[in-house]
Amino acid sequence: MGTSAVDLGPRLAVALAALTVLAAAAGRLSGLGQDRPVAVAAVRATVQLAAVSAVLLVVVRxxxxxxxxxxxxxxxxxxxxxxxxxxxxxxxxxxxxxxxxxxxxxxxxxxxxxxxxxxxxxxxxxxxxxxxxxxxxxxxxxxxxxxxxxxxxxxxxxxxxxxxxxxxxxxxxxxxxxxxxxxxxxxxxxxxxxxxxxxxxxxxxxxxxxxxxxxxxxxxxxxxxxxxxxxxxxxxxxxxxxxxxxxxxxxxxxxxxx
Structure with missing residues (x-):
């Protein structure tokens, strides 16, 4: 069976950005005041996972x-x-x-x-x-x-x-x-x-x-x-x-x- 992993590319970037905007908008419009924390968390997650993925290429060996x-x-x-x-x-x-x-x-x-x-x-x-x-x-x-x-x-x-x-x-x-x-x-x-x-x-x-x-x-x-x-x-x-x-x-x- 072939792999069906998520494709890397522009479409993934657009999907991630859209999901972040959706979560942040919900945090703002709901009155919970979580729009900024959501955006910060999304950026942190992106940076951290990119770094960890690069490190793990070496570590797991x-x-x-x-x-x-x-x-x-x-x-x-x-x-x-x-x-x-x-x-x-x-x-x-x-x-x-x-x-x-x-x-x-x-x-x-x-x-x-x-x-x-x-x-x-x-x-x-x-x-x-x-x-x-x-x-x-x-x-x-x-x-x-x-x-x-x-x-x-x-x-x-x-x-x-x-x-x-x-x-x-x-x-x-x-x-x-x-x-x-x-x-x-x-x-x-x-x-x-x-x-x-x-x-x-x-x-x-x-x-x-x-x-x-x-x-x-x-x-x-x-x-x-x-x-x-x-x-x-x-x-x-x-x-x-x-x-x-x-x-x-x-x-x-x-x-x-x-």
Whole structure:
């Protein structure tokens, strides 16, 4: 079967520009005020993907370079998750500690899944396979960490008194945070759970479409997408669990009552 990948050329450039204008116009006309962020995000994505695509032409030829590139992904994911979870800028005091802490759920979520997939031989131990699979899982763990941390922070602002009351009743901080805040963190799992439940019925996610565009059969596309979805689900559940534990021990959010 021949490839049906997206054709590079003027038509692609026109389509991308039109999609950006459509998204920006919707952000403006809706009153959400997101026209500028949409445009900036589109330009950043274009520049970043062009640069990454050029780098990957070299990186994927070497397992060592591929591993280093994955570590770079983890670093960027940790910086992003730390900012989202704590609401603090990277330049503020204690950034190194926050980023290091945010890296823990990202790694705890992604590493076991990547290891399991590679050890089982499901994905070949080659750069062109390892980098995209690791990137998907690191990205999923980052999103779960960001959402769970942000929900914990927001819930703490509203229900701080309940946590303090639980502490006054004799509960240790970990148990007090679990009792009051853990249900809020679980909402970070709604997107991956909904995506997994509705796959094939509502959406055909990226891995499925990517395999088809690359010339694979629908069966191969379905198997690949199932592997990605279940791997993401495992990584994200573990990342949320770890985020809650770190917050309960006062290591992620700086203002958890003692």
């Amino acid at each position: 070497s397992l060592v370079l591929s591993a280093l590139f994955v570590l770079l992904m983890v670093g960027v994911a940790a910086v992003t998750a730390a900012g989202r979870a704590t609401g603090l800028a990277l330049r503020s005091a204690g950034a190194a500690r926050r980023v290091g802490t945010a890296a823990v759920p990202v790694l705890v979520g992604a590493v076991p899944v990547v290891g399991l997939v590679l050890a089982g031989g499901t994905v070949p131990l080659r750069g062109e396979a390892v980098v995209p699979v690791a990137g998907i899982l690191v990205g999923g763990a980052m999103t779960a960490t960001s959402l769970a941390g942000r929900r914990l922070r927001e819930e703490l602002a509203v229900r701080r008194g309940e946590v303090e009351a639980a502490l006054a009743l004799g509960l240790v901080r970990r148990d007090a945070v679990h009792e009051v805040l853990r249900p809020a963190a679980a909402t970070a799992l709604v997107p991956p759970l909904d995506q997994t439940r509705t796959v094939g019925l509502v959406t055909l996610p990226g891995a499925f479409v990517g395999v088809l565009l690359g010339g694979g059969t629908p069966v191969q596309a379905g198997a690949t997408q199932l592997l990605v979805l279940l791997g993401l689900l495992a990584a994200q559940v573990t990342a949320v669990w770890t985020t809650v534990e770190l917050a309960a021990r006062g290591r992620l959010l700086p203002d958890v009552p003692r």
